[in-house]
Amino acid sequence: MPVALVDCNSFYASCEQVFQPRLQGRAVVVLSNNDGCVVARSREAKALGIKMGEPWFQVRRRLQGQGQGQGQAEEVTALSSNYALYADMSNRVMRILGRFSPRQEVYSIDESFLELDGLPEPPEVIGQRIRSTVLRWTGLPVCVGIGPTKTLAKLANHLAKQDPAWAGVCDLAVLDAGEVKRLLAPVPVGEVWGGGQRLAHRLGALGILTALDLRRAPSKRIRQHASVMLGRNRLEPRGADRSDHQLHQPRRREAARPAGRGCGDHGRDPQPCLSP
Amino acid sequence: MPERVIRPNPARLEPGLGVIANRVHSLTASKPPAATTAEPLGALCSLATRSHRPLTRLRWPVQAGFPSPAEDDQDAAIDLNELLAPHPEACFLLRVRGCSMVDAGIDDGDLLLVDRALEPSHGRIVIAVVDGEFTVKRLHRQAQVVRLEAAHAQYPAIELKDGQELQVWGVVTRVIKSV
Numbered sequence A: 001m002p003v004a005l006v007d008c009n010s011f012y013a014s015c016e017q018v019f020q021p022r023l024q025g026r027a028v029v030v031l032s033n034n035d036g037c038v039v040a041r042s043r044e045a046k047a048l049g050i051k052m053g054e055p056w057f058q059v060r061r062r063l064q065g066q067g068q069g070q071g072q073a074e075e076v077t078a079l080s081s082n083y084a085l086y087a088d089m090s091n092r093v094m095r096i097l098g099r100f101s102p103r104q105e106v107y108s109i110d111e112s113f114l115e116l117d118g119l120p121e122p123p124e125v126i127g128q129r130i131r132s133t134v135l136r137w138t139g140l141p142v143c144v145g146i147g148p149t150k151t152l153a154k155l156a157n158h159l160a161k162q163d164p165a166w167a168g169v170c171d172l173a174v175l176d177a178g179e180v181k182r183l184l185a186p187v188p189v190g191e192v193w194g195g196g197q198r199l200a201h202r203l204g205a206l207g208i209l210t211a212l213d214l215r216r217a218p219s220k221r222i223r224q225h226a227s228v229m230l231g232r233n234r235l236e237p238r239g240a241d242r243s244d245h246q247l248h249q250p251r252r253r254e255a256a257r258p259a260g261r262g263c264g265d266h267g268r269d270p271q272p273c274l275s276p
Numbered sequence B: 001m002p003e004r005v006i007r008p009n010p011a012r013l014e015p016g017l018g019v020i021a022n023r024v025h026s027l028t029a030s031k032p033p034a035a036t037t038a039e040p041l042g043a044l045c046s047l048a049t050r051s052h053r054p055l056t057r058l059r060w061p062v063q064a065g066f067p068s069p070a071e072d073d074q075d076a077a078i079d080l081n082e083l084l085a086p087h088p089e090a091c092f093l094l095r096v097r098g099c100s101m102v103d104a105g106i107d108d109g110d111l112l113l114v115d116r117a118l119e120p121s122h123g124r125i126v127i128a129v130v131d132g133e134f135t136v137k138r139l140h141r142q143a144q145v146v147r148l149e150a151a152h153a154q155y156p157a158i159e160l161k162d163g164q165e166l167q168v169w170g171v172v173t174r175v176i177k178s179v
């Protein structure tokens, strides 16, 4: 029973690029409310070594310094955050994803789990279709990770983001167990569950440093020590605990999709609805 | 990206007015951004993304000197979202600046409803990205020839050369005017 995690790439920065096409392919960062810190980076900004949470004045000073040394400063566009825009774009993405599966859990502003079982096509094909539909309809690039549990879907998504060879969609089912181990071994847990630095430390104290350690850990032990975030995401249950398979579907998602409009004018919900 | 076809000649368009008015803080750039000398092409400027709240429901009829075709249906409420935006996730509103499309009924200040889910086919009015800016033009796409046509005698079409790429951002489906 495959689960997909769909996650927008550089979400805030990508939203800005959709409406300011001249910023496409450029280094763009979005700053926190008071314009203090970097809260989103386009791929090009990441390539310049700009870190998440880094104070903007520091970034600017560093890049200007480099510019003096090398003759030309890197060009970075910094934008104030526009959360009304990001919320609107998030709604659009989530509703599009809802067309692909009747079982959806919105996990964050730019991430959603989808259950892919019982659908007419192989998960990887659906993943590619999700990707192209979201890109075409909203202009936002996404990556899709597919695995037997939510945790593994999250890890697969991480792999899809890291390695362009996946073409944006990584289905762990296409790999054998040895390959999965090899790919998960070097992935630090903190990197997959971004921002969970304290959590990563606590897991580190338990000997869980990488995605592979996490996969091997008995879920009860993790449950005792991890935050809610990871608790909702832990690995395959040992025993009867199946909550890593179950998606949390708040009722308001259904309310947001009135009967008969789930698939726009196509009326084919829950089947994916692709060509207009 | 929505469909990429062929890239047009560079043409400077007027700068955006942005409802989404993000301040651009600084370009730590050795060269400043190119000055956008506004040419009065039918460039698109500001843009408002649709909210998902249903629009106010309207009731027919509006008498305008002829019987309303909806008279039999007086109680039916109209949801403008359903009526105008069949793919609500893919529909956006943009405001027109410039007059290069006046002969197509698109005037300065009009709002355009743009559907990104539609195929940009020959003859459709599209939002294209030219030189990093939005522009509204009619897409001509036949027999290997791709160009963006204005709808105003004084504005020449933007011809696309071999190997040049054009990004079509969306297809215009409605024009909303103030009267």
Ligand SMILES: [Mg+2]
Pocket (backbone or CB within 6 Å): A007, A008, A009, A010, A011, A110
């Ligand atoms: Mg993301």
